[in-house]
Amino acid sequence: MSSQVQNLTFRRPTNVQAKPEAPPVPRHSGILQDQLRRANRRPWVPSFSLAVRILLLIRTAGAMYSNISDCDEVYNFWEPLHFLDHGHGFQTWELSPNYALRSWAYILLHFFPPHFGNVVLPGDKRAAFFALRIFLAVVSTLVEAKLFRTIVERINDRVGRYYFFFMAFSAGMWSASAAFLPSTFAMYTTAYALSYAFIPTSSKNARRTLAATLSFAVGAVVGWPFSLALAIPFVFEELFVYGADVVTPDERISWFTNRVTRLIGAGVAALLIFVPVIGIDSLAYGKLAIVPWNIVHYNIFGGAERGPQLYGTEPWDFYIRNLILNFNYIPFLALLALPALVVSFFIDRKRLGMYTPGPNQSSPFTILALRLAPLYIWLGILTLQPHKEERFMFPAYPLLCFNAAVCVYLVRGWMEVGYIHFTKSPYRASQAKVFSNLTFSLVVATSVISISRILALYQYYHAPLGVAFEFQITELPNLLNATGLLPFYPEGTPEDETPRIDLAPIKELDLTLCLGKEWHRFPGSYLVPNGIKVEFIKSEFDGMLPRHFEEKLTAEDDTTLVQLAKKWWLRPQTTYVPHDLNDLNKEDLSHYVPVEQCDYLVDLDFPLHPSTSALEPRYAVMSDTWERVACQTFLDAHHSLTLTRMFWLPGELWQSNNEFGDYCLLKNKH
Structure with a gap:
């Protein structure tokens, strides 16, 4: 090298400190614990960002190409929204002030996406239609991804991965995710609530209680009141399960008092949701309207002459058959989740946490059983009702996929236990591909079958x-x-x-x-x-059949609320009481x-x-x-x-x- 050549070396100034790396997330922190290859890196699961991108692609496609499978969606929600937006549309008897079974607050919540579509492409209502469906697809994507990451972090990596693909490709979610229905809205709020409720309860974590309670309440008050039944295990856990707390006998009374006080406080905060909802609905109907109560009263206390059974009844196995159609074999796995948990408790107990709980602690078995319970409660309640609709199962779709994912994981654990029992070699079990091949085959098979069903819905209907x-x-x-x-x-004019x-x-x-x-x-x-x-x-x-909304409001009824509606409500014609609508299906x-x-x-x-x-x-x-x-x-x-x-x-x-x-x-x- 020439002596006239000099080398320069650049280095970072010594007075600037390197950014400390984030501490790694512990792999074995969930309720369910892998038993093989525990020292290896965690199995691959999509990050929140990647999950959002994958789900957004699928859900947006569903918004563009899925069918409208329920006339209730059109006449009870799309049509009144169209009336708010354009001044004409069909009115069902449920939207008559005499009955007030549909919430204008819920409908108003969806007003701005189609209105934005009208601004972007004025005169083309198709753009408004798809703007709302895509908006709903985005909401579904975000809540699904949030629940998925909670399952990964609080239950198990593999369970989260199975759940993600079960949800992403299912034909049921293809139709439900962008539907303009209160049951779909309840599905959003339930998934969001579960993303907090799946965190073990703790006296130090008041945020979990408040967020889950508010989410369940929003789904029930704004969307569908019966969806509140899905919160029963959450309430039970909040009141009676130690969760992450260690409680000595001397502390139990004060512990229980604090838990009750905290839940009541969250419940009182949730009651505030009624204020704007009742206000908007009363303004729209021109009289005091408590829509959630009206829905409960009509469906449960309607009497022999009226009620949902007027619109058809189905046999007890309707939901099982419908779930098989939309989720193929996932419902079987979901219903086997709780029995599988019991079996795992006896033959694979280490998978249910790495410690034996004492009398002052909650067992992982109890906590996971409470996570699996809402699906059974929901399916049991709906099965007992004579009037059955596919959309009634929408709020429980995330739970269906979660239960199935837990079942697959537990069955995989049985196979590992059996393999080790016969080979006497945990090392050979850790190297075997049969376990991953089985679960991979299950996920791929259900995805392929679901895609075939999605294509059938498009091609046939x-x-x-x-x-x-x-x-x-x-x-x-x-x-x-x-x-x-x-x-x-003129002929030959360029297209642009x-x-x-x-x-x-x-x-x-x-x-x-x-x-x-x-x-x-x-x-x-x-x-x-x-x-x-x-x-x-x-x-x-x-x-x-529906009638047309009144396009002009007469002076027939001019109560205080009607006067307020004329001043503050988009379409005061909604206060008009039609004489040609009834709740007897005549x-x-x-x-x-x-x-x-x-x-x-x-x-x-x-x-x-x-x-x-x-x-x-x-x-x-x-x-x-x-x-x-x-x-x-x-x-x-x-x-x-x-x-x-x-x-x-x-x-x-x-x-x-x-x-x-x-x-x-x-x-x-x-």
């Missing part, structure tokens, strides 16, 4: 949303073009110089879209452009229009197995009167093989076992 899309994107622009209401652009089609001139045509026997699959007014009236025509259905003929008044009609026809009657003729084949402008396939479930209608697989062989009908938008030729 998405036609109502698909036809609504074609109505707005294809048929109405063609109609405007044919009537000369579209602006003319052609503005979005403005459907506002459609109002000049005074069009009516009619629904007959397909009234229950109507996706809502957000997917029907403004200027088009939606009406019902008579079908074989003889129950209570139809009112004033809600129908003659079919001759319809410019467009939505109907479903099964050409291979046609059915017709005086009230439900086959409109789709009446070519002299009706023109098919948009048709999509819709599964004929009654004439399709059970397995192939439940799941979707590519190939003609699989689809040959299914039969389909035509879900059509028809145009009146006269």
